[in-house]
Amino acid sequence: METIKEKKKSTESKKTITISGAEALIHCLLAEGVETMYGYPGGAIMPVYDELYKFQDKLTHILTRHEQGATHAAQGYARVSGKVGVAIATSGPGATNLVTGLADAQIDSTPMVCITGQVTRELLGTDAFQETDIIGISTPVTKWNYQVTEASEIPEVMAKAFYIAKSGRPGPVLIDITKNAQIDKFEFAYTKCTGVRSYKPLPKPDISAIQAAADLINSAKKPFIVWGQGVILGQAENEFKQLVEKAGIPAAWTIMGVSALNTDHPLNVGMVGMHGNYGPNLLTNECDVLVAIGMRFDDRVTGRLKDYAKQAKVIHFEIDPSEINKNVYADVAVLGNSKETLGLMLPLIKNNKHEAWHNVFKEKYQIEFDTIIKNDIHPAKPGLTMGEVIEEINLASNNKAVIVTDVGQHQMITCRYAKFSQSKSNITSGGLGTMGFALPAAIGAKMGAMDREVVAIIGDGGFQMTIQELGVIFQHKVPVKIVVLNNDHLGMVRQWQELFFEKRYASTVMVNPDFVKIAEGYSIEAKRVSERKDLKSTIQKMMASKNPYFLEVKVEQEGNVFPMIPSGASVSEIRLQ
């Protein structure tokens, strides 16, 4: 992420050349360090694709099989690499197909630039073929958007787009370019954007707030940390770990933040939220100081707000001022980049240990282990569980894989049981809960981190929402490992129907095709496992493969994810069954 100190530095290129808007766009992308982009061509973006053809040795364009896939691939790429993801589409339906990915990137703070073609300027507002008001449509789901109608605007607007997407709290930007602006020629020169007058991405750290936070932490008897993706986005993993260790505070994570601290770290006490761990949820309402770092108190994390951590003093480390007091009142708000603010606070923190308090977490873990975890990952009865699949993947990958999940039961089980030893390793659709996210996001994640193993864990429902992206894996031989945990149901909705709708399974039973045959149709090596005895060896084989690999695991049909905080209940009301 860019820091404010870099603001005054500018990297001006004085040379100008006369080129088309479309060619200028490519030069802008290259100047911003873009190497890979995802997209789908069409009428209104053809001049840009013509330039992509000419520049294919410098800029890789991956043809996804649907524009939604392009956005999720760009997200996966961005989340694993920390770079800005880029997606491109034509006007009209091409543009509207980006909306889900934009909304997902907006709520999960993912830096992404989307480029759309638009009908030529003279046709704007005439209901021309494939004309749609994508600026109007995308406004609520973008950090910024802009319609370019003249070629000469392109360099400044693209520079601003990348700057806005990655600075401060990252987010998606959409740039809509009319066809005439792609075709017209102008004098091109590129200057990177280093600031926008009305936009302050990084609040200045307030030393008095940092001191107040340190004082509260130092005097706390039962402190508890909940961290989120802000630790990863701020690249503050190191400072964060030092804080946890120096202050000796049990720390729990939201699913967006999980990989910022090694899962096996002794002070990592697990996951908060609806399907989080027993201790962290229950003890949220027993701690005396709650230190929230780079998280936003989503309702899936807090449960019923009026009974959330009311006994605790709350310290909130956050980059976005509008998050302060939005859901949970902060006794101390520390604004700024987490790396900077945690770094400033560390020298003020006293060495401490909270063994008795930490032991309470361990006791609660034991209860959860005996009632739930043991049966999830080492089941004694027949019927494969999702948890044992994840456990085998942990073992086979030595906790080093990038794990990409879709949305539903398999996502919660994976987040609960997957182990991480590196940051930027859990790629999931957290805030929006977008089914269909995982397959394209895994493609992007693999391309953003070619040296890492990428495993996509997907349900049978979500897999079929973007199943066509198998075509990208086939065409480019993207060596991702795809695991479909098939329970022949939309499992999470089915679970709710079982628990809250008296087992009326309305439209949650899936009549599924032969997934193995489908994968084989794309020339992807594929296996189905239905029995426990085949699980370990097949997962080992999959992980050892250098090629794309598809594994369908037939898991028990009516498995449930527990613990669970029912919707609208308090974290104290977490159910073990």
Added chain:
Amino acid sequence: MENKFFTISVYSENNVGLLNRISGIFLKRHINIESLNVSKSEIDDVSKFTIVVHTTEKWVDNIVGQIEKQIEVIKAFYHTDDETIYQESALFKIASGLLFDERNIQNIIKDCNAQIVTVSRDFFVLAKSGRRNEIDEMHDQLKPYGIMQFVRSGRISVTKDVMQISAILEEF
């Protein structure tokens, strides 16, 4: 928390689409905008939105935070009625004959401190600036005689406190 009137002042760049971006923040929260005015401000090239909403302070605080987060917004504030000086303007179009036939209309114009903007053969136009209740009162008085057209502007307001936008702009 009780619902109250709040005046939100937004200083921003003057860009296409910003109104849509700001109004969407209210839409997302299912909160109605009571009145909206956009004009230039005391600073060159800086626009000012004046938005009146009737909601709780918790919501208005949330909304102002979201507005301020928009890239092209320089700064947003909210104030209660007693923290601002505010006015609205209204135009009344009345049939010309009434000015001569109904003696009381001249009294209303005087009592309400209204101005005659124009007089033609068929109609005359009255302008009145002031608080909402003053305009409503004048409307009520004229209504029995027949109003051909009526329009009232959104609220415009200045704060009793200083709003240091120039200083904020210097920081960028």
